[in-house]
Amino acid sequence: MHFAFTDDQKMLRDTVREVLQRECAPDVVRAVWEGRPESATSVWDTLAETGVVGMTASEASGGMGMSELDLLLPLEEIGYAAFPGPIVDTVAVGIPLLEAAGTDEQKERWLGPAAAGEVRVAVAFEDQDIVADAGAADLLIAQRGGAGYCVPISDVSVTPEQSVDRARALGRVSFETSPQNRMRDDVDMHALFSLSQERAALATAAQLIGLCRRMLDMAVQYAKDREQFGKPIGAQQAVKHRLANALIEQEFARPLVYRAGWSMSTSARDADVAVSLAKIYAGQAARFVAKEALQVHGAIGYTIECDLHMWMKRAWALAAAHGDAAYHRERIGRHIL
Amino acid sequence: MDLDFTDTEAAFRKECRVWLEANVPKEPLPSGDTREGFAQHLAWEHQLFDAGWAAVSWPKKYGGREASLFEWLIFEEEYYRIGAPSRVTQNGIFLLAPTLFEFGTDEQKERTLRPMARGDVTWGQAWSEPNAGSDLASLKSTARRVDGGWRLSGQKTWSTRAAFCDMAYGLFRTDPDQTRHRGLTYFMFPLHTDGVTVRGVDRLDGDEGFAEIFLEDVFVPDSDIIGEVHQGWKVAMATTSSERGLSLRSPGRFMATATRLIDLYHRYRDRSDPVLRDQVIQAWMDAQAYRWFTFQTVTRMMQGESIGPDSSMNKVFWSEMDVRTHETALELIGESSELDVGCESAVDAGHWMKGFQFALAGPIYAGTNEIQRNIISERVLGLPRK
Ligand SMILES: Cc1cc2nc3c(=O)[nH]c(=O)nc-3n(C[C@H](O)[C@H](O)[C@H](O)COP(=O)(O)OP(=O)(O)OC[C@H]3O[C@@H](n4cnc5c(N)ncnc54)[C@H](O)[C@@H]3O)c2cc1C
Numbered sequence: 001m002h003f004a005f006t007d008d009q010k011m012l013r014d015t016v017r018e019v020l021q022r023e024c025a026p027d028v029v030r031a032v033w034e035g036r037p038e039s040a041t042s043v044w045d046t047l048a049e050t051g052v053v054g055m056t057a058s059e060a061s062g063g064m065g066m067s068e069l070d071l072l073l074p075l076e077e078i079g080y081a082a083f084p085g086p087i088v089d090t091v092a093v094g095i096p097l098l099e100a101a102g103t104d105e106q107k108e109r110w111l112g113p114a115a116a117g118e119v120r121v122a123v124a125f126e127d128q129d130i131v132a133d134a135g136a137a138d139l140l141i142a143q144r145g146g147a148g149y150c151v152p153i154s155d156v157s158v159t160p161e162q163s164v165d166r167a168r169a170l171g172r173v174s175f176e177t178s179p180q181n182r183m184r185d186d187v188d189m190h191a192l193f194s195l196s197q198e199r200a201a202l203a204t205a206a207q208l209i210g211l212c213r214r215m216l217d218m219a220v221q222y223a224k225d226r227e228q229f230g231k232p233i234g235a236q237q238a239v240k241h242r243l244a245n246a247l248i249e250q251e252f253a254r255p256l257v258y259r260a261g262w263s264m265s266t267s268a269r270d271a272d273v274a275v276s277l278a279k280i281y282a283g284q285a286a287r288f289v290a291k292e293a294l295q296v297h298g299a300i301g302y303t304i305e306c307d308l309h310m311w312m313k314r315a316w317a318l319a320a321a322h323g324d325a326a327y328h329r330e331r332i333g334r335h336i337l
Numbered sequence: 338m339d340l341d342f343t344d345t346e347a348a349f350r351k352e353c354r355v356w357l358e359a360n361v362p363k364e365p366l367p368s369g370d371t372r373e374g375f376a377q378h379l380a381w382e383h384q385l386f387d388a389g390w391a392a393v394s395w396p397k398k399y400g401g402r403e404a405s406l407f408e409w410l411i412f413e414e415e416y417y418r419i420g421a422p423s424r425v426t427q428n429g430i431f432l433l434a435p436t437l438f439e440f441g442t443d444e445q446k447e448r449t450l451r452p453m454a455r456g457d458v459t460w461g462q463a464w465s466e467p468n469a470g471s472d473l474a475s476l477k478s479t480a481r482r483v484d485g486g487w488r489l490s491g492q493k494t495w496s497t498r499a500a501f502c503d504m505a506y507g508l509f510r511t512d513p514d515q516t517r518h519r520g521l522t523y524f525m526f527p528l529h530t531d532g533v534t535v536r537g538v539d540r541l542d543g544d545e546g547f548a549e550i551f552l553e554d555v556f557v558p559d560s561d562i563i564g565e566v567h568q569g570w571k572v573a574m575a576t577t578s579s580e581r582g583l584s585l586r587s588p589g590r591f592m593a594t595a596t597r598l599i600d601l602y603h604r605y606r607d608r609s610d611p612v613l614r615d616q617v618i619q620a621w622m623d624a625q626a627y628r629w630f631t632f633q634t635v636t637r638m639m640q641g642e643s644i645g646p647d648s649s650m651n652k653v654f655w656s657e658m659d660v661r662t663h664e665t666a667l668e669l670i671g672e673s674s675e676l677d678v679g680c681e682s683a684v685d686a687g688h689w690m691k692g693f694q695f696a697l698a699g700p701i702y703a704g705t706n707e708i709q710r711n712i713i714s715e716r717v718l719g720l721p722r723k
Contacts, residue, residue: 001346001407002339003629003636069338220718235721240714247713248650255629262340277622333618336599 003255005073012052013073019046020081026307032084032167033310037136040084048117053087057095057115061107067265068092068199072206072258079210082314084167086120086133092203093196094121094141097148101183101192106150110139122153124173125197132321134158134171141183142173143193148183151175165313198275201322202264205257205275205282211315212250212282212289218308219243219293226298239296246292253281273335276328283319290315340632342411349408353415356388361421365686368678369425370546375501378425382456391454392430399450406583406635414589418596425498429453429460431584433506436523436576440564449525461499461528463507463550464573466492471708473508474517474570478552480509480524486558487511489526492551495702499548500537502528508569515567523569525561526552542694577704578648583635585703586655588628594659594692595624598666601685605669616665623658630654646717649709656699656706663693 005013023043031039047053052074057063064070071092078087086094098111098121113119122137126144134140135158140151158171175181183189220243223234233239260278263271290312294301301308319325342350362381367374385391386400394409395401404412424430430453437446452458469476478491489509499505504527512520528535532555537545564572602609602617609617634647666689667674676683678691700706714720 001342001632001636003632004640005338216718220720223720231723232721234714235723237711240718240720241707241710243718243720244653244710244713247718248653251650252626252630252654255633256626258338258633259340259629262338266341277625280622281626329615329618332622333614336618336621337602337614 003258005258009070009073012070013077015050016047016052016074016077017080019043019050020077020083024081024083026082026310029082029084029167029310030307034166037084037169043083044085044087044120045117047083047087053091053117054095054115056091056099057111058099061095061099061111061115063095063115067261068202069258069261069265071203072261075203075206076210076213079207079314079318080214082167082211082214082311084133084136084169086122086137088200088203088207089123089133089137090114090119090121092199093123094139096199097123097141097183097192097196098150101148101187101189102150103184106183110150114139122171122173123196123200125193129172129174130161130170131173132163132317133169134173135160135169140173140175142175143189144177146189147177147185148189148193149175149177149181150183151181155181163313163317165310165317167310167314168317197322198264198272201279201328202257202260202275204318204322205253205260205278208282208286208315208318209250209254209257211311211318212246212253212286215286215289215293215308215311215315216243216246216250218311219246219289219296223296233296242292242296246289249285249288253278253285256281270335273332276323276331279323280325280328280332283325286315287319342407346405346407346411349404350411350415353390353412354419356390357415357419357421360384360388361419365420366422368544368691369423370498370540370542370544372501372545375425375498378422379456379459381422382424382426386455391426391456392434395434395450395454399446400454406639407632410587410589410631410635413587414592417589417593420593426454426456426459427585428462428497428502429458432462432576433460433525435584436563436572439575440523440572442560444560445525445563458504459498459502461496461502461505461548461550462576463493463496463499463505463526465495467494471705473573474521476508476510476521478507478509479513480511480522480557481554482511483556486556486561487522487524489524489532489552489555489557492549494549495538495547496550497547497702499528499535499550500545504528505550506563508573511569512567518570520567521569521573522566523563523572524557525563526555526557530555532556540694541697542691578644583631583638583644583648583651586651588624588631591624591627591655591658591662594662595621597685598662598669601666601669601689605671608669608671613665613668616661616668620658620662620665623654623661627651627655627658646713649704649712649717652703653700653706653709653713656696659696659699660693663689663696667693 028039054063055066058065095114119138121139122131122134124131124142138153140156142149156173156175158173161170161172163170223239224232226233257278260274263274300306366377369375369378389402393402393404393412397403466476480487480489506525508521509524511522532553534551536549538547540546598620670684678687
């Protein structure tokens with residue numbers, strides 16, 4: 001038993017952290033919010049240069065062949081920065097799907113460019129027609145009638161839908177299935193898409209941890225700076241205890257996320273249960289931290305002038321995405337009861 | 338990262354399990370917080386020690402197995418899984434011993450550790466006083482310098498199982514000119530000697546689980562001071578951080594409670610509803626969260642880091658989880674949850690109501706959860722003290 005990341009994993013995290021600190025300040029997120037998605041393009045490009053976008057692609061496809069576990073710390077940083085864009089769908093889900101079930105032609109056309117950051121991928125699971133970042137993607141991978149499809153976004157009709165998180169570029173997608181855009185039939189697509197759902201849930205949980213950390217950092221800083229009654233509000237015990245509770249929620253969710261990453265990357269027998277635990281805890285922690293952070297901010301936190309709202313709204317969206325608490329609790333219930 | 342147990346760890350688990358399955362009393366012992374139960378628990382402690390299981394992580398020369406921290410956690414998982422008796426030697430083995438390992442002299446270790454682990458000499462903690470609870474540094478008990486030692490006077494209270502114990506340890510003011518945490522010294526002292534009166538106090542559940550200790554000019558030799566004279570605060574803080582940290586409540590205990598709750602749910606599911614079902618699932622998940630959090634902490638400790646503020650988060654988490662888990666159990670049992678230990682028709686011999694009452698103490702002892710939250714917010718988050 002050894003529960004710690006390697007130095008390499010931490011180095012990669014630090015690289016991503018530095019890039020995002022430098023290039024993805026809150027005003028970048030705000031610009032995307034306000035309808036200027038191109039503001040985040042250069043961040044995506046830098047992430048691609050550092051290799052993060054191609055992390056999961058095989059070395060033959062220009063990637064680093066990294067596992068679910070390796071992805072977690074970079075994704076946590078991406079959550080911390082509330083970086084907008086289909087990073088989870090591209091890196092955690094799309095590229096591995098292409099690699100496993102793309103036809104030679106599909107791989108030829110999409111895989112290398114996706115790993116190089118030139119093609120962004122959105123993923124629609126069976127029965128899912130509202131897709132995050134569909135508006136920002138170049139390629140849609142979708143499961144329809146059990147089969148997989150790989151469709152250039154130019155062949156997809158995307159109707160924008162409004163998310164509470166305006167930076168999520170939700171879109172309602174529809175397209176014609178055809179033999180041309182169909183993925184391979186000689187792989188078990190059911191199993192592969194199930195696995196992809198686990199990956200999406202795990203990657204979302206990792207982002208949620210990052211969102212927690214940022215919201216808590218904002219609230220702690222605010223509690224130190226804001227003065228009432230002649231002293232910082234953070235000197236008041238009622239405020240302290242809220243923030244202590246927020247930290248506890250966050251810190252107990254974290255190891256569950258890391259453990260789920262390890263379980264997936266080693267194909268452990270109970271990986272699905274581990275993912276459900278991770279997603280529930282990370283989602284609950286994020287919602288809790290959001291609520292406490294808002295309360296500590298007072299009215300300024302209740303405006304869209306204050307950056308906090310962008311993180312809260314991402315947290316609400318992601319806590320419910322890829323299986324909300326009820327869905328995952330039920331999976332755990334089936335396992336233990 | 339490797340979250341599988343190593344072959345050595347797996348073999349250790351098997352060895353624990355085999356021994357425990359063969360030796361754990363088939364019938365549960367009466368509460369170790371009563372005089373009669375305490376004696377029966379001591380017999381069990383002798384058996385544990387003689388087979389080398391009383392303090393697995395200790396050096397062999399003191400009766401341990403030099404097990405790693407992970408192996409200790411494994412032992413605990415197996416211990417509670419099978420429902421072995423509660424550890425009445427806990428205040429010695431898990432709280433005093435770590436302090437002795439850090440601050441004690443060789444002579445003190447030679448003299449105290451083996452009898453402590455075998456349960457031949459039992460220990461109570463004597464920190465709290467009537468007017469010094471959370472604010473321990475305001476304590477009033479004193480130690481006066483005399484030839485070859487000190488004379489202790491004052492009153493200690495809430496000392497767990499002290500009514501049945503042989504010895505105790507705690508802080509006394511040795512320098513009357515200093516205030517608060519300066520000028521205190523850490524003493525070990527006998528409970529059955531001239532000048533000591535111990536009066537048992539019945540706890541919420543009716544057991545004589547803790548006691549008041551009155552001291553009048555009780556002689557203690559210099560050799561029973563741990564650490565340096567006037568430096569007791571620093572030494573005591575080492576005990577309190579192991580108390581709220583790992584050693585007092587390892588994950589195995591809560592995993593076992595969650596498993597028993599699931600078993601209860603199967604027996605009472607007719608009475609259940611989706612809300613209760615969710616609470617049962619939550620209890621299991623919380624125990625898992627605590628387990629993985631602990632594994633992460635222990636990995637850091639094995640790399641040489643100290644437990645630090647994790648110990649405060651730990652303490653809040655396990656104590657509040659334990660209360661919720663027991664509340665869920667009582668709701669599942671419903672009307673008959675009031676049937677107490679001793680009532681023929683009590684579900685699981687009244688274990689859940691008793692456990693609930695004990696769980697309610699968790700947020701109070703080992704530093705109240707309010708104090709832990711103060712520590713977390715000030716020392717981890719860096720919020721201003723005033
Ligand atoms: C089952 C049990 C076993 C125990 N065993 C032992 C033992 O073996 N040896 C021993 O020495 N002691 C023992 N104790 C005592 C325990 O350590 C004390 O109860 C504890 O330190 C709190 O002190 P107090 O009870 O005096 O409460 P107080 O300190 O008077 O606190 C009362 C309430 O006020 C709150 N409060 C106090 N100060 C603050 C603050 N600064 N900020 C916010 N809230 C605050 C507390 O959190 C609590 O809710 C035991 C207690 C119990 C319940």
